[in-house]
Amino acid sequence: MSSPKSPSSSERLVVLDGSHGEGGGQILRTALSLSLLTGKPFRIVKIRANRDKPGLRPQHKMAVEAAARLGRADVLGAEVGSRDLVFRPGSIEAGDLTLDIGTAGSTGLVLQTLHLPLAMRSETARRVALTGGTFNPKAPAFLFLEQTWRGHLANLGMPLALAMPSAGFYPKGGGRLEAWIEPAQPRPWIRTTRGDLVRIRGVAGTSNLRDDVARRMRERALSRLADEGWNVEIDIETASWPSPGQGAAIALTAEHAGTAPAAFVGLGERGKPAEQVADEAVDELLDFLAVPDAAVDPHSADQILLPLALAEGRSVYTVSEVTDHLRTNVATIRAFLDREIEVEEPVTPDQPGRVVIS
Structure with missing residues (x-):
């Protein structure tokens, strides 16, 4: 990537404070x-600035580099550990992308950064x-992306197919996400x-661990849910995922009539x-179910905000929780788009919050 050009009077930079609100990588990705x-x-x-390891991590650096490649951008500060970045885009040249983060950093977060520019500026289907x-703390796991994120995008008229030929867990990485x-x-x-x-x-899955690990996750989830007395079908399967490393995860998905499935993921780690x-x-599943009028789970609430802010027309949706991620994404979107976005906080714990995009 080349050095940034000198700013002209017509090239005013949008200036963002990366420590604002949620204070993670979401501001950068949006x-x-x-x-x-x-x-x-x-x-x-x-x-x-609010993270244990501040500055860009490898997955953030990859998101910047991929975005720069896609948009022929000039970039300054795209190094691991950098706390200051300047990004000046050119015109988008949409194409297939093959990217290796080089660590166990989240493939899902990189994909979410690139998805809208590719979908909205491509004339043919693109493969990433x-x-x-593919299973990271504080990042969308593949099982969430495949069930919930993809379901919401379908509701917004944005079809997407996903596959995970190989699972990637910390610290080995090496997972593969295809879109x-x-x-x-x-x-x-x-x-x-x-x-x-x-x-x-649900699915309780492992990679290169004893078979009883997946069985124990499944049995615990079934026991907990049975104690809650839900009079619905409950089906949890076990799975063994190919992977260069070891890991475990379970996803529980609530299917409600008329909206996207809501998946909630528990992630294994050594000693847990x-x-x-x-x-x-x-x-997490029970917290969501305890707010009966919430159409959207807390993890999706900020993720669907960006495509809806880019859609023509008014959008309204209820959320089970108003999170810092949601508030932060509102502020970041307002810095770029002239859209009125209102977030109404819930009055009581069993009532939903509400997002209105005018």
Whole structure:
């Protein structure tokens, strides 16, 4: 990548504070997507200032480099550990991408950075193949992307196919995430209730671990859910994923009539009992189910905000929780787009929050 050009009077940088709100990599990812789509250059300072390892990590560096390649951008500060970045996009040249993060960094976060520019600026379907982590803490796991993110995008008129030929866990990485992105423009969406709970399904999977680990996760989840007395079909299967490393995860997915499935993931790590991994997924699922009028889970609430802000027309949706990620994404989007976005906080714990995009 070349050095940045000297700013002209007509090239005003959007300046972002990376320590604002959630203070992680989300501000950078949203800014990269919007910079490519709007042509507006930006500077972000104090990148990931609120994290244990501040500055760019390998997956953030890869997202910047891939975005720069896609948009023929001039970039300054795209190094691991950098806390200050300038990004000046050119015109998008959409094409297939093959990217290797080089660590166990999240492939899902890189894909989400590139998805909208590829979908909205391509004339034919594009393939993105990423190597790195597919199960990461504080990042969308493949099982969430495949079930929930893809389901929401389908509701917005943005078809997407995903595959995981190989799972990637910390510290080995080496997982593979493949995406086929169709050309599409997001459409507005209104959903302020959710339908009846149809069923709960799940998968408890491992890579290169004893068979009883997946079985114990499954049995714990089934036992916890049975204690709750849900009068719906509950089906949890076990799986063995190919991987260069070792790892375990469980995803529990609530299927409601009329909206996208909501998946909640528990992630294993060395020394964590299988039962605790299952408990993490069950606890998140139960928190979501306890807010009966929430159409969108807390993890998706900020992820669907960006395509809806780019859609023509008014969108309204209810959320089970108003998170710092959601508030932060609102502020970042407002820096690039002239859209009115209102977030209404829930009045009581069992009532949903509400997002209105005018």
